[in-house]
Amino acid sequence: MTTVTTSLEAPAPASARQLPVLTICCAPSAAMADDDAASLAGMFKALADPARVKILSMLLNADEVCACDMADAIGKTAATASHHLKLLRDAGLIIGDRRGTWVYYRVVPERLAAIRDALTLA
Amino acid sequence: MTTVTTSLEAPAPASARQLPVLTICCAPSAAMADDDAASLAGMFKALADPARVKILSMLLNADEVCACDMADAIGKTAATASHHLKLLRDAGLIIGDRRGTWVYYRVVPERLAAIRDALTLA
DNA sequence: ACACTGCTTTGAGATTCGTCGAATCAGTGA
DNA sequence: TCACTGATTCGACGAATCTCAAAGCAGTGT
Known part of the structure; x- marks a missing residue:
């Protein structure tokens, strides 16, 4: 139930768009939680x-x-x-284990899947 | 044909591992091209x-x-x-078009798909 | 114990980034 | 034309980032 008007009045602030009020702009679509955004941004970074x-x-x-x-x-x-390996490690995207003198790295598939999911259309 | 030795000798440099030579480390797996890496890094950034x-x-x-x-x-x-919208626009992840006074943004699904593909196991 | 090699951490320099106030551009309506 | 509002750009500041040389830690083998 969305009433569309001419562009005479300004779009109602998102906080008011829950009610059946004059709206012309877009769906409310609240922003995601701070924690989730920070976690995802950390992986992207x-x-x-x-x-x-x-x-x-x-x-x-x-x-x-x-x-x-x-x-x-x-x-x-x-x-x-x-340094770069440490950043990837700290983000949980890769893990490395030492075998004698050398250190071998591999990906953490679940973390990559989490990123992919966040980029998928609802 | 991969010959495995004891850990007496150092792992052959990646450039030499194409040949059937003493190797103990890992598959060659060359790094991706500079251009591709930069393009992807730009989207992640x-x-x-x-x-x-x-x-x-x-x-x-x-x-x-x-x-x-x-x-x-x-x-x-x-x-x-x-400012943030501009960065996302410049990366090609979103586009916005002006309709009168207001500007409406939406994602570019192909670009998000490109990121997802880059995070998928071979 | 010692020397040697691989890996990581530390410290410092140059660059980039995030943020906001102020100024500017774009479109609407009187 | 003018005033008004939404959106973007500019200028400046502090914070974070990238890079390397140098120092430190870990494991191996003599």
């Missing part, structure tokens, strides 16, 4: 760099990659590679 | 903020939202909301 996108793509193709190859693959120093 | 995640989620639930509601929804000034 973890992927918001070409070096980290490259790392993730490597892990998606090989399901396990030695940290010793990361620096060369992204064209940065080992320290920088380690 | 566009979503790397809670305000922009909220905006996107609103658009996913309502397929059209008036810019006049964005500021209230994200709890920021109109100038800040416009």
Whole structure:
């Protein structure tokens, strides 16, 4: 039950659009909760760099990659590679376990699925 | 044909692992192209903020939202909301068209699909 | 114990980002 | 034309980010 008027009056503020009042703008569609938005934004931020996108793509193709190859693959120093790996780890997108001298990383499929779900139309 | 050795020698550099040589580490799995990584990282960067995640989620639930509601929804000034909308627009994730006084935004489903595909296991 | 290698952390510099007030542009209606 | 409102852009500030060299930690093998 949505009454459409001419554009004479301003669109009612979202807070008032619950009632059957003059509206012309759009569905209420409240914003998502702060916590959810922050959590999702954190994951996106973890992927918001070409070096980290490259790392993730490597892990998606090989399901396990030695940290010793990361620096060369992204064209940065080992320290920088380690920094990016930490950001991906902190975001929960990848995990690494040490086996002797080397550390092997792989993706966390559930976390990637969470991102995909957030980008899917209702 | 992958020969596995003891951990006496270091893992061969990725550039040498194409050949049937001593390897113990992981599949070659070259990094993705610079251009693709930068393009994807750009889209992730566009979503790397809670305000922009909220905006996107609103658009996913309502397929059209008036810019006049964005500021209230994200709890920021109109100038800040416009700034975030511009970043999402520049990334190609949303488009807005003006209808008289107001501007209505909606998502670009193909671009969201591109992100989802990049996060999918091979 | 020692040396050696891989990985991570620390510290510092340059750059980018988020935010808002103020100014500007766009469209409506008197 | 003028006044008014919505939306965007500009200017500036503090906060966060990216990068590397250098130092520190972890494991291996002598």
